[in-house]
Amino acid sequence: MVKASFLVILLLSLFSGVALAQTNESAPEDIPLPSLPDTLSSQRPVKIDHIFILGNRRTRPSIILREVDVTEGEVYRRDALVEILEADRNKIFNTSLFTTVRVSIVDVGPYKVDIIISLQERWYTFPVPIFSLADRNFNDWWVNQEGDLSRVEYGLKFYQYNMRGRNERLKLQAQFGFTQKFELGYRMPYIDRAQKNGLNLRLSYLENNSVAYQTLEHKLVFLDLERPIKEQWNAAIEWRHRNSFYTSHNVELAYRQRTIADTLAMVNPGYFLEGQTRQRYFYLEYRFTHDKRDIRAYPLHGYLLNLSASRYGLGMWDDIDLTRLNADYVKFWELDKNLFFSNDVGVQVSLPERQPYNNFAGLGYSQSLVRGYELYVIPGQHYFLNRSTLRLRLFEGEKSLGKLMPLKQFRNIPIAIYLKTYLDQGYVVSDNFFPGNEQFSNTWLGGTGIGLDIVTFYDGVIRLEYSLNNAGEAGFFLHMNADF
Template sequence: MFLALLSFILDFCLLSNPCLPQPHAYPASCRVTPASDSTKATPYTIIRTITITGNKKTKRRIILRELDVHPGDSLLNHRIDTVLLSNKNKIFNTNLFITVDLSLQNKEGNVADLHIKLKERWYFFPAPLFELVDRNFNEWWHQRNRDLTRVRYGLRLTQDNVFGLNQKLELLFLTGFINQYSLSYRMPYIDRAQKMGLSFQVSYTQNKSIPYRTEGHQLDFLESEKILKEQFSSAVSLRRRSKFYDFHTIALSYHQSKLADTIPQINPLYFLDGKNTQKYFKLQYTFEHNKTDINAYPLNGSIYRGSIEKYGLGFFNDVDMLATTFTMAKYKRLGRGFFADVLLRGRYLLHQRQPYSISRGLGYGNNLLRGYEFYVLDGQHFVLNRNTLKFRFVNTRKELGFIPIPQFRTLPLAMYFTFYFDTGYVSDRFFTEINNRFTNRFIYGTGVGVDIVTYYNMIIRCNYALNSGLEHGFYITFSADL
């Protein structure tokens, strides 16, 4: 009942529009050939065969898994463009291809072949890394005085599409402000039916500087020449794709951390009770229904996601919390280059006591209320609502012939003017003594900006915002919505 009510609210806010989804920069590079006039002769077209070209590495079955069209199927002629667009987007969302082309060819009467033309991405990235360790670029630029020592650098070795099966292997070696070494491997399908997937990850991290508390909604860091915190984590997850757009995931992870004695002395709540060690298992179940056109930057469709997380399974008695979170988002094309989206996200935490180490409200990751880029709002429960109106004023694709590597020659570019109004609420009863300006009250942020969508799902957001504290500023972020 609650989810149905929320869905109704989101649909109402977006003024449901029957227009068909239209691609932005990414799917614009995935052309759909319009149905010819000859389709008017009969009410339907039968798909005779499906041919695929351009998949030099990717196995055919990985591509066919995304289709809801099969040889022998009949397509109503007035829905051909819609069906091809939907299937094109699903192939593109595998993140295996730069461009995707779907067209009907060799038409004889009411029978035709479906042809899928692909251009594969570059799959091996031995990428040198130079990353900021702060929450976002704005915090580093304004509050950390553009300190170049607050970076981590090293090498990330990423092999996408291992064996042509969309598997992913990643090795990470980082040093500098943070030392981190990790290994992860993801197999989207491990069964013949291509419904079950498996992944695992292991990571070890050393910190010589950590945020040990939040004061005035800003992180206080302690720095040392010695290691202040060591963390080890491992995780395994099993995912089932029950339908085209529905995913169920169960993940079990183990977390172990050790602090230098200095940290619990100045903040006994970091691990609770002045402890300098923390160990716990975490069990999480997530359901996601994702029916958007392009996952990286949706313009049409909807997402529903809910999860239950149990911190601590009774083995170590260090942590005992149960959290439920939900996300609902609607994206609509309004016509004439205008788009709108509404996002609603929330968390409710059942607990006895909450360690500061895993206290996360708004301001972390994608849980950001625009206009509050400088702040973190620690708490147990929160609600976040983001509302955006967009106008696309650039939508193009360029072929850069001077680039020697074919996978980097195609430059998609889309730009959007944005107007937004965000609201939020963080409920807190543990950290209010030194963080009470924005918690336990409704807050808002509003402003205008420009979103840039380009190479390999890169998103750059430039915003000018005003928050409920009447503070205003210009902010740059590089994160997606979800």
């Protein structure tokens, strides 16, 4: 879904208490690791005497120390300790529990130091107003749907973050408009003393009076009725095993039930296959993640590897029989001061060839797309995607609201601006169960362009892009999220 205008979100955020954290652009300034006195060598071993944590009024120390790679009583070479603490600072920041994180080294003797971790906690209890578009991106809504305001979704999300000081999260959602959605979720990142295992529980109900029932010329075609066309129930439990700082394993087991109106099954018998009006199945997914990005909201260094295997249907019913494999690897480099490069490679394989329209995927259905093809979806069983981006940081700074903002969590607004150019390519393998969608299927797709990224707070990213695709089409595209 497309996020609302960023200015609207920012205004609502300030008045509703939405806790937004800093981006990585302010991260280097948040690590005041003092230079080594002349009397000490940077390679001299030092022993950590104590680790002090300041500012964690709610968050339990164990949650913070879980992200720290150093321990009291251990001996480190001084220059190596500085590098370790820089990485530890980013790991603490990536918990999304704090607006600022500062790590300092204090000498308490020739061979002994203390570590000071200073934190500013977020505002953990707040409602988040929902104002979004139901379509895949802003341009899809503006061009393909002619800016139809009936496709707006509105409502309220209520979050209680960091419950019991354990980084647990309660989520309640009531959404109306194009999609009516009610959701209850509870996340427990750790359920054991070793802090390696966690659980995530979700229950949701969705209802639509307008549903995309076919794809024609690579654009979604919708069926509209005065009554609900589609209803969905979802219940899921997810187990997460985080065996190291950067690696995690997730296993999700879910039950999903969808029902559609007879009219939808008549106009597209392949929606659930064989003209069925109900689809119910158990869903099992395994995900492996190795994440060594510096700051997840807008990384400039490191890499991310995601692998997943999903199974739709575990044999209890015959409504669906689908297996999907996904792999994605993105790498970030700093080429020179203020100059950065990233490359993202993704692949998908799914079987069998004949799949329900409701469960079909490909390029364009989410963030997996070739830039320049935002107006299109390319359905298929398998795809390959490669996206390369060169970024030049033009500006970074911070705006202070001072006494105009009584809540100190929101007084400082960091902002950074990047000029970028990019080159994308992709390929979708389709056995063509979708007549009328041959133009971009089974052919190489390419896109290039220039753009501007405006980054602020934790996940506030505005992307302004002018792209040209290899079909000879060019256009200006607006996005409200990062492109990785």
